[in-house]
Structures are given as structure tokens and as C-alpha cells.
Amino acid sequence: MEGYRLDPWASAIRLEYEKLFRYFGIKPFQPLLPEVEKAFGKPHRLMRRGIIFGHRDYEKILEAYRSGERIALVTGFMPSGKFHFGHKMVADQIIYYQKLGFEIFVVIADAEAYAVRRLDRRKIIEIGLYEYVANLIALGLEKNKHTHIYFQTNYETPYYRLIQMFSRRVTLEEMSAIYGDLEPSKIMAALTQAADILHPQLDYFGGFKYVVVPVGADQDPHIRLTRDIAARFENELGLRRPASTYHRFQTGLDGNKMSSSRPEYTIFLTDPVDIAVRKLKRALTGGRATVEEQRRLGGEPEKCTVYEFYLYHLIEDDTQLRKIYEDCRGSRLLCGPDKEYAAELLAKFLEEHQRRLERARDRVLEYVEPPKF
Amino acid sequence: MEGYRLDPWASAIRLEYEKLFRYFGIKPFQPLLPEVEKAFGKPHRLMRRGIIFGHRDYEKILEAYRSGERIALVTGFMPSGKFHFGHKMVADQIIYYQKLGFEIFVVIADAEAYAVRRLDRRKIIEIGLYEYVANLIALGLEKNKHTHIYFQTNYETPYYRLIQMFSRRVTLEEMSAIYGDLEPSKIMAALTQAADILHPQLDYFGGFKYVVVPVGADQDPHIRLTRDIAARFENELGLRRPASTYHRFQTGLDGNKMSSSRPEYTIFLTDPVDIAVRKLKRALTGGRATVEEQRRLGGEPEKCTVYEFYLYHLIEDDTQLRKIYEDCRGSRLLCGPDKEYAAELLAKFLEEHQRRLERARDRVLEYVEPPKF
Structure with missing residues (x-):
């Protein structure tokens, strides 16, 4: 265990x-x-x-x-x-x-x-x-x-x-x-x-x-x-x-299902960066009820939807991810600053992605032929 | 009625x-x-x-x-x-x-x-x-x-x-x-x-x-x-x-269903002429139980599978068909000679058809593309 x-x-x-x-x-x-x-x-x-x-x-x-x-x-x-x-x-x-x-x-x-x-x-x-x-x-x-x-x-x-x-x-x-x-x-x-x-x-x-x-x-x-x-x-x-x-x-930002039908808890790759960041900042984390409690017990990254974003998408480097995990559990990283960092990574990803997406939209018909009706 | x-x-x-x-x-x-x-x-x-x-x-x-x-x-x-x-x-x-x-x-x-x-x-x-x-x-x-x-x-x-x-x-x-x-x-x-x-x-x-x-x-x-x-x-x-x-x-030659699964009562367009004629000669007709009865009452072309062949396929001319119908009902045409006549028409049709069929077999791929598997 x-x-x-x-x-x-x-x-x-x-x-x-x-x-x-x-x-x-x-x-x-x-x-x-x-x-x-x-x-x-x-x-x-x-x-x-x-x-x-x-x-x-x-x-x-x-x-x-x-x-x-x-x-x-x-x-x-x-x-x-x-x-x-x-x-x-x-x-x-x-x-x-x-x-x-x-x-x-x-x-x-x-x-x-x-x-x-x-x-x-x-x-x-x-x-x-x-x-x-x-x-x-x-x-x-x-x-x-x-x-x-x-x-x-x-x-x-x-x-x-x-x-x-x-x-x-x-x-x-x-x-x-x-x-x-x-x-x-x-x-x-x-x-x-x-x-x-x-x-x-x-x-x-x-x-x-x-x-x-x-x-x-x-x-x-x-x-x-x-x-x-x-x-x-x-x-x-x-x-x-x-x-x-x-x-x-990956779960939605409230810990339940991620789904297009629950847009407030789901970040889309086309979300304007400020909207996406706002969603992330409201996300359910593994933080404790009070700061005092969190300092005493440590956070629970296993329950944290922000940590999930690192795990699935935002952090490629396992060593860096492990450090965040341990800092969270060891109370050295609290939810506020952590969300700031995640938001930064997310914003950077989305900005670059959306630039590429704009060009990609012009190229879809090179990849696939849509049905005529 | x-x-x-x-x-x-x-x-x-x-x-x-x-x-x-x-x-x-x-x-x-x-x-x-x-x-x-x-x-x-x-x-x-x-x-x-x-x-x-x-x-x-x-x-x-x-x-x-x-x-x-x-x-x-x-x-x-x-x-x-x-x-x-x-x-x-x-x-x-x-x-x-x-x-x-x-x-x-x-x-x-x-x-x-x-x-x-x-x-x-x-x-x-x-x-x-x-x-x-x-x-x-x-x-x-x-x-x-x-x-x-x-x-x-x-x-x-x-x-x-x-x-x-x-x-x-x-x-x-x-x-x-x-x-x-x-x-x-x-x-x-x-x-x-x-x-x-x-x-x-x-x-x-x-x-x-x-x-x-x-x-x-x-x-x-x-x-x-x-x-x-x-x-x-x-x-x-x-x-x-x-x-x-x-x-x-059209019914089968025994008066029941015509079907590929009942080949003895069904004439195929590829049947050798002698086989087809033999099937026809054994066909159920609208004849009565005895010749005497038939002379008295007339035949029943409505129940006759040979007559059906005229109706569906073998006789195009309505006047000719009507005459056969009336001759049958009026006892002027009995089943024996009638079957001879039908067999003659059938044989003639099949001979010509099968000649055409031989050439047609070489042409099927001009008409349709079969699936590869």
C-alpha cells in the first residue's frame, strides 16, 4: 500500500x-x-x-x-x-x-x-x-x-x-x-x-x-x-x-468525467488562452481543507486534476514531475503557486498549438476527403 | 362468377x-x-x-x-x-x-x-x-x-x-x-x-x-x-x-411453388431440351380424371401448369392463346396433344436461348464488375 x-x-x-x-x-x-x-x-x-x-x-x-x-x-x-x-x-x-x-x-x-x-x-x-x-x-x-x-x-x-x-x-x-x-x-x-x-x-x-x-x-x-x-x-x-x-x-477539472458536454470542466484545444487558464485555476486539486492541514499532511497529487495535466500533457520530464509530486506531498508546493506554474505551461502550449492549428485548418483536405452529403 | x-x-x-x-x-x-x-x-x-x-x-x-x-x-x-x-x-x-x-x-x-x-x-x-x-x-x-x-x-x-x-x-x-x-x-x-x-x-x-x-x-x-x-x-x-x-x-409443374430447390417441378433456362420437355410432359394439367369426363366437362386451363407456360412465356398472341383456352374448356383440345404443342414451343425457345446464352457467358464482364472477394 x-x-x-x-x-x-x-x-x-x-x-x-x-x-x-x-x-x-x-x-x-x-x-x-x-x-x-x-x-x-x-x-x-x-x-x-x-x-x-x-x-x-x-x-x-x-x-x-x-x-x-x-x-x-x-x-x-x-x-x-x-x-x-x-x-x-x-x-x-x-x-x-x-x-x-x-x-x-x-x-x-x-x-x-x-x-x-x-x-x-x-x-x-x-x-x-x-x-x-x-x-x-x-x-x-x-x-x-x-x-x-x-x-x-x-x-x-x-x-x-x-x-x-x-x-x-x-x-x-x-x-x-x-x-x-x-x-x-x-x-x-x-x-x-x-x-x-x-x-x-x-x-x-x-x-x-x-x-x-x-x-x-x-x-x-x-x-x-x-x-x-x-x-x-x-x-x-x-x-x-x-x-x-x-x-x-483524464478526468474533468471537477474530478468527474471530462466531456465536451461539460465545457466548464473541460479544456478544449481551441479555448482562448485566458478562458483555458481561468478553467484551470478553478480546477479541483488534491489540496487539503486548510493551509495548516496541508502543511501538516501534504497535498494529494493523486486526487489533483492539475497534476493530471502534468502527468498526461504538460510535463515530459519524469524527474521534474517526480519533484512536483514530492514537493506537493511534502508541503513544499502549495496549490496556488502550483496552479500558476501549470497555467504558464498550459498557456504556452495553447499559444503554440493554436498558431499551428490556424495553418492546419487550411490543410485538412490534403489529409482526408469529406463525404459530399 | x-x-x-x-x-x-x-x-x-x-x-x-x-x-x-x-x-x-x-x-x-x-x-x-x-x-x-x-x-x-x-x-x-x-x-x-x-x-x-x-x-x-x-x-x-x-x-x-x-x-x-x-x-x-x-x-x-x-x-x-x-x-x-x-x-x-x-x-x-x-x-x-x-x-x-x-x-x-x-x-x-x-x-x-x-x-x-x-x-x-x-x-x-x-x-x-x-x-x-x-x-x-x-x-x-x-x-x-x-x-x-x-x-x-x-x-x-x-x-x-x-x-x-x-x-x-x-x-x-x-x-x-x-x-x-x-x-x-x-x-x-x-x-x-x-x-x-x-x-x-x-x-x-x-x-x-x-x-x-x-x-x-x-x-x-x-x-x-x-x-x-x-x-x-x-x-x-x-x-x-x-x-x-x-x-x-408462375407455379411449379406440380402446382406448388416454383423454386430452384424443387428442380423436378421447375424448368431452368439451362435445362437440356430433352430434360425440360420431359419435365413439362409430366406437368400437372387441368385435365379431368378420365377422358370421358373431360369430353363432357371440358378441361380447366386455370389449373393447368402447361397453360401457365403459354400465359407467361410461350404464346405472345392473345388470339391464339384465347383459342387454346376455349378449345381446352370446350373439350376440343385434350392434354396429350396440348403438351406436345407446348413442348414444341418450349424446345424451340430453349434451343435459341441456349445458343444466345453461350455467347452471353463471354460477355458478362462487360455488364458487371464482380467483387474480388
Whole structure:
């Protein structure tokens, strides 16, 4: 327990993930770190800090990488709101893998946004382009022949063929067990998502490659279904099970869910700097009820949403982060000055990002072709 | 009753269709015949003889034709067995409308054959090409820029976009009311079929045109769903309800269902002539139990599957057909000689058709691009 409390990468919610390890067969990511380092060089901060906490079959990805085999990173965004720091965490992973030479498939889930979330189609396309794709570019996603961004409703025929074919080997019952109340839109969306993950293996898309999908733990039921579908089509289509990694979610600034629908507790990458700083300054920290108490007991960075910003985004250097952690726990750093420092880092990041974003907006159509209707 | 009994185009099963008129809003086709004649010239024998017995909104098709507006005929085949005379009846309608200048969309329902009927994919594609498309060509379907034959799994992106979008405005409950027990494959197939019927109206496929779909009465629930879907997307996509016509089904040679799965009672267009003739000679007729009885009461052409062959396929001339009808009823034509005559016509048709079919098989790839997997 002491060990846990002293871990600067720990989170109060960490223990919840234990049941994923125990009951669902997700394996802890941490034991792989030495292998990751051997294969990729220094692991990404999200890996080092246990934010990416679990995986399925990631050993196969490492092995494939060491053998020089092709690997695809597949992930997607629901174009239903503004791009926030939770999305950035996924974008950071995409860019990490792109730099390692992975083939990148980024799906803009516009079919699902339209049919399941029932959003306006034109709005969806606009958000997909000018929030999601633009921010990915501004964060550093390169345009190259191994990088594919697509809208679910504007892709290639063999991808749609997969969706059609998958419907043969999935039952309503198993879908219902995963998704609860079903409607045709949800069924379509689930089959489409399976095609999103599995299509890179088809000859049409360059032939077999290993696939890894970074997701939140809540997405694991879908990963399991997709892995089952892959196995059911292994003989007929040569599909293999995708690997996956599981990340924690950064919380909102009040300690609850970070979400576009809670803009006062969520910092968007397009927030004007003064607005973003104001949100951060009001954020829930791990400070004690009184300054006296905090001097006596120390702060609790594990409960601090500002510390989370360091952990996920603002501080790359582990030594520096550890010092902040220890200074907080040791009462040498109080919330006021700490927030000043975090605000400074955040402002600097946003200023630079928003400069890049302006240019990126002009380039989205070089990366992706939006649907015409 | 007497009037009905003396109608040479009548069928014993005709009266069953009355409930479609009464309860489901299908309108009788016969009252339209004068308008059909004015618009198209002589109505097709299937129309004249009441085989096409009902319709929805066909007045709009006639009106559009008179105004020189564009009209699409949409129909499809399930590539799940050999092409028989029941399929020919649909093919005859396609070709009739093609000659009138309609735009033709013929879908090979390979996605449904694979996912719902669970057939082998390679077999499906082969049957689609070498049974369905080849026979259509041999029957006279021309290749022109207004004629589109496609496989459901190998078509254009906006068609798949429609399938995705349709899923938003259809409930599991209404589908279940139509299709009974649902599985993801059936849901996909139903949405796909709606896209088959409605996609010709999209700009991508040449922009708005009226659509007419010839179907059997058993397909009407699907037509109703598709019409509802069109109405639900009228504002967003400009879709209009398709019109439809309803045809009777030619029965098998034993008076029950004609089906590929009952080959002894079904004549295929690829049957060797001697086999086909042998099947016909064993066919159920409207003959009486004894020759004496038949001389006294006359035959019953309404119950005769050989007479059905005349009605649907073998005799174009109404006067000649009426004479056979009356000679049969008046005991001047007995089943033996009649079967000889029918066999002669059938053999002549098949010989010529199979000669054309041989050449047609080499041309299927000019008409349609099969999916690669």
C-alpha cells in the first residue's frame, strides 16, 4: 500500500482496473515496459506513467516490430464535439506510433455520429474536419502514404463489403449482451467499427499487417467482439485478432468525467488562452481543507486534476514531475503557486498549438476527403 | 362468377389477391391498361393477362413517362440457384422497360445471399455472373449507359452511405413486425435492399428520377418499409417514394411453388431440351380424371401448369392463346396433344436461348464488375 501511495504515476482510480485484469483477460502493461524500450526506445510518457495500463496481445506487436513486419495503428474519433485534452491523449499515441513507422488508420466515425447520436450531418462533417483532423495535424500528424484518415461514410468498397460480410457471423444476442438495447443504427455502428479495426488487413488496403487499437477500458467489450469476428473470418478472409491497449481517462477539472458536454470542466484545444487558464485555476486539486492541514499532511497529487495535466500533457520530464509530486506531498508546493506554474505551461502550449492549428485548418483536405452529403 | 370462369387470363389463385387490394392499399393494375397503352403502346403480355395484377403509384410512372421525365426500373436477383422461368418473367419486365427507355438498375443480392442465406461466397459470385447476368443478356438485355448491373458488395460509396444513414430512421420494432425474428444479417439486408431501391435518385447516380420496382406480392412489406424510409429522408436527401407493381408467381409443374430447390417441378433456362420437355410432359394439367369426363366437362386451363407456360412465356398472341383456352374448356383440345404443342414451343425457345446464352457467358464482364472477394 505504501508503495502505491508513493508512486508518482499512480491515480486514485487505478485500483478499479484490477478487475479488468482479473476477469476480462486484459493484461497489465507495465511489465512490458522493458520490452517496449528495447523495441521502440523510450516508452511514451503515457506508458511510463501507467496511463496506458493494460493490453491484449501487445507482445505480438512488439515481436512484429522487432521482426520488421508491418503494423497498423487504428483509432477513431466521434465527431460530436470540440477537441479536448482527452482527445489529445489519443492523438499523442497516434503520432508516437506514426514516428515509429506504423501505418496509421484514423476513422472519423461520422456514420455513428449521424445514426446513433443523431447529430446534424453537415455539422458532423465540419467538426470532423475542422476540429478533429485539424487538431491532429496541428499536434504533428504527418501526411504520408502510410497515413489514412477517412470518414465512415466516404471510404472504399471493400471496407463496406466487410461490414456486409460480418453481419453473417454475429448474433443479435451477443450484440445485445454488449450494447444493451439495440436499434438498427447501433447494430450498423458496431459492425462498422469492427470493419474500421479489421479492414487494414485486407489485400485491398495493402495486405496483412498486425493491428493495434488504443482504447479506453469502456471500449473493451467492443474489442472483444471485434477479436471474435476476426477469428470467425480467419479462414475465409485471413483476418487475425487485433491487439489493443487500454488507457485511463483524464478526468474533468471537477474530478468527474471530462466531456465536451461539460465545457466548464473541460479544456478544449481551441479555448482562448485566458478562458483555458481561468478553467484551470478553478480546477479541483488534491489540496487539503486548510493551509495548516496541508502543511501538516501534504497535498494529494493523486486526487489533483492539475497534476493530471502534468502527468498526461504538460510535463515530459519524469524527474521534474517526480519533484512536483514530492514537493506537493511534502508541503513544499502549495496549490496556488502550483496552479500558476501549470497555467504558464498550459498557456504556452495553447499559444503554440493554436498558431499551428490556424495553418492546419487550411490543410485538412490534403489529409482526408469529406463525404459530399 | 361466370365472368371470372370465362376469363382466359384468370388463375384459380387470383382471388387471393383481393385482400391485398382491400387491406394493404395495393391498387388493381387492370384499370390502368388504357393509360399504359396510351403511354407505352401495347401493354406487356404480363400486364394484359393480369399476371401483373397490382401496383402502388404507377400512375406517377405513366405521368412521368408522358412528360418525358426520367424513370428508373429497379429490381434484383438473389444469386442462390439456377435461373428458371420465374426469373425469366422478371427479366422480361426489365427488358420491356429498357426498350421503353427506362434507366435500369439490376442488383445481384450477393450480400444477402452470403449473410442471410449463408451460401458460399465464390459460388454466389459465379451464380450471379453465369446464371443471372448471362441469362439476362441472352434474353435481350442491352448494354447501354442507362443500364447498371451491380453486386451489393461491389458498388459505389454513396450507396453504402445510404445504408448507414437509413439505419438512423428505422426501428428494430418495425423491422421485427415485417421480418419476424431478426439477426444482424437480416437487418443489414433490409437496409441494403432499401438502398438498392432508393439510390438511383441520388445526384451521384444521375439525380432525381422516378423509380418503379416490380415485385411479387410477398415483397410488399419491404416495399412499404422502403416507401416509409424514402418519406423519412425526403427533406434531408430529396428521396421520393418508389412506385411498385405486383406480379403473380408462375407455379411449379406440380402446382406448388416454383423454386430452384424443387428442380423436378421447375424448368431452368439451362435445362437440356430433352430434360425440360420431359419435365413439362409430366406437368400437372387441368385435365379431368378420365377422358370421358373431360369430353363432357371440358378441361380447366386455370389449373393447368402447361397453360401457365403459354400465359407467361410461350404464346405472345392473345388470339391464339384465347383459342387454346376455349378449345381446352370446350373439350376440343385434350392434354396429350396440348403438351406436345407446348413442348414444341418450349424446345424451340430453349434451343435459341441456349445458343444466345453461350455467347452471353463471354460477355458478362462487360455488364458487371464482380467483387474480388
